[in-house]
Amino acid sequence: MxxxxxxxxxxxxxxxxxxxxxxxxxxxxxxxxxxxxxxxxxxxKRKGYWFETGATTxxxxxxxxxxxxxxxxxxxxxSLQKLEPPMQVHLPNGETLTRYGYLEDWIAEAERVFGKHSQRPFWEHCYKISQQVWRTSLQQRSFPFSNLRDLLLSVARARPAQLHLLPAAFRTMEDMLRHYDLLQDKLFVDFVNEQLLITAQNKLEEVNELFGATALCYTLYSNYYxxxxxxxxxxxxxxxxxxxxxxxxxxxxxxxxxxxxxxxxxxxxxxxxxxxxxxxxxxxxxxxxxxxxxxxxxxxxxxxxPSEMLNGAFTMGLVLQGQSIPEVLHHQVHVPEGLPLIGSKSIFISFSHPEDTLRAPAGEVVASISTHVKHPEQNVIEDKAVIQAAIVDALVRQQLIRRENIVYEQTATPGAWIFWTQRAYGAVGGYPQYQxxxxxxxxxxxxxxxxxxxxxxxxxxxxxxxxxxxxxxxxxxxxxxxxxx
Incomplete structure (x- = not known):
């Protein structure tokens, strides 16, 4: 045909x-x-429940x-339901940080947890960069250039604010934290690194300011379920x-x-x-x-x-019965000791909305869980149960789930991602940002x-x-x- x-x-x-x-x-x-x-x-769909394949936000x-x-x-x-706040982060020091969707609320929360030193100027700068990036992205649909016409169209569509973004392509997020004197705050550095992994697939020393500032601010835009x-x-x-x-x-x-x-x-x-x-x-x-x-x-x-530059994922799907679901549906949980076998230091969990009976019957919810697996071709996981148990333990400690409420669970390694999606190495999440x-x-x-x-x-x-x-x-x-x- x-x-x-x-x-x-x-x-x-x-x-x-x-x-x-x-x-x-x-x-x-x-x-x-x-x-x-x-x-x-x-x-x-599996066992009558709808699980997310990968993305949840x-x-x-x-x-x-x-x-x-x-x-x-x-x-x-x-059909959409707006989420406010979009996410909570459970930090290594026991603090729960709420990622509010409004800039002033978020700055107040960041200052509460990390202290007032430089938080406001840092986040105001990030948000300004992210706004400029999004405005530019649809204005410059010929970018990146690969012929003369691309270049001419981009010049015709250029605006002064776009040129101001150029230096940020040469600075990393590490440079940015250093500029605001925030590198010495280990708790904040750990927070930034694990947040960048969600959207930029890499850490602050590699992610440039353009992508990094935009990635860190995604909760400051409308988030939906x-x-x-x-x-x-x-x-x-x-x-x-x-x-x-x-x-x-x-x-x-x-x-x-x-x-x-x-x-x-x-x-x-x-x-x-x-x-x-x-x-x-x-x-x-x-x-x-x-x-x-x-x-x-x-x-x-x-x-x-190659695989050594990429990330795979270890994912889990849980069905929970009689579970009291947090008002916030998306959570990142820090695991400072690292998960066994793969060493990942954070877990992301998303709950289905308790009123969403399309995904699970009334009284039950679906939880989608993921964590990173570096160099998936090399890190072949043969004992899923060890990682699975560690993830459940971490979520129980944070009181996000109760073990006795789990009525069904499934897990997938990068090998399963190869089978499901045919993606090379089972790599997911896209190409990480590198400086x-x-x-x-x-x-x-x-x-x-x-x-x-x-x-x-x-x-x-x-x-x-x-x-x-x-x-x-x-x-x-x-x-x-x-x-x-």
Whole structure:
């Protein structure tokens, strides 16, 4: 079957690009190997309960942010519940820190826990940077540049505030804490590091100020819960694509992509698809293996990160019965001694809303738990039970769960992520930020400057639903810009 555009994978970046191109009248085929769409930004059903596949937090719906732009463009609505406050953090000293969604409330809380020294100027600076980054992200949809037209469009769209962001690309978050004389506060440094791991996948000495300030401030924007799970964020976009005479096809594991005279042939486990254009929403590590064009492989090799630079995840899903659920649904728990075998020093747990009977029957809730596994190819986990027990112990100590309320539990290692998602090494969360990779050096949306494009969490701008949404917007924009279709 022929399409104008074939999209590899149905992650959120892929669905974003597919929806925007379908709106322009292109016939799009999205090829997904799994049963459910959405990739790591979705949900799956097991034993009658809906568990989150990966992501559990949702931002990006404020004015001028990528997800808001997408939903406005396709005129779709999603059922949402705003969370305030969005998160609590349980620190090593026994303090519980509430990440309020309003700047003044958050600064007061940070000063209560960490002391008044430099907290206000630090957070006001971070928030200002984050606002400028979000404003710029949709204004500069030709970034990163990979041809002259990109550069000319970016110059035409440039605003003075955008130029003020440039120095922040050369400073790390470590530099920023040093500037505000906060590096000597170990409790604060530990807090910043574990918060950065959630959204930037790395620590303060590696994350640049642009990404770091934005990552630390994500709780200062509207945070939402999706009733029924994130699958109900994905489904409206899938339905929109289908209404435009395009399709999301499941059970289609992509095996090879070949360039032909008039386009591309994508071979899957069930057949082959011809298209004029192709967009890969798969990680660069996987994409490089699928294209038989040597030039494409050589181009991607410069950007591909090996396992030792990546993170996998150890995840758990719990069903709790008769559990008193905290008013705050998202929690990060510090584990200063480190978890056994993997050494991770924090756990993230998200509870389903107690009134959400789409995910669990009344009186029961689903808890999604995750923690980082560095260098997933090397750190093969053979004894899940040891880590599982340590995580449950840590959550019980914080009185977030009660052991006797657990009626069902499941765990997954990076090996399971390879099986579920086919992602190389089972790496999830996107490419971590590294100081030697400046924003303009990240892989842009063009793959071969002929008709192949990229989006997802391993190209600019990287992680999180809002980031991959932006990558899909950029991929669609550059395809339309290049070919005037």
């Amino acid at each position: 022929d399409y104008d555009v074939v999209v590899l994978g149905s992650g959120f970046g892929s669905l974003t690009a597919a929806a925007l191109l379908a709106k322009r009248g292109l016939r799009v085929g999205v090829l997904e190997q799994a049963k459910y769409p959405g990739g790591c930004s979705s949900s799956f 949702l931002v990006g719906l404020d004015e001028g942010m990528p997800l808001r732009y997408l939903l406005d463009e396709i005129r779709e609505e999603v 999706v009733p029924g799970g994130l699958i109900n964020l994905v489904n409206p976009i899938v339905n929109y694509i289908s209404r435009q005479e395009s399709r999301v096809l499941h059970g289609q594991k992509v095996q090879r992509v070949s360039k032909e005279e008039n386009g591309y042939v994508t071979s899957t486990s069930k057949g082959s698809f011809k298209s004029r254009f192709v967009i890969s929403g798969l990680p660069l590590n996987n994409t490089m293996q699928l294209f038989d064009d040597k030039k494409i492989q050589q181009t991607l090799q410069k950007h591909v990160m 030697h990779v400046k924003p303009w050096q990240m892989k842009d949306a063009r793959l071969d400057h002929k008709g192949a494009y990229l989006c997802g969490d391993t190209v600019y701008p990287g992680q999180g639903i809002v980031g991959v949404c932006l990558s899909g917007i950029i991929a669609a924009e550059k395809l339309l810009q290049d070919h005037a279709v």
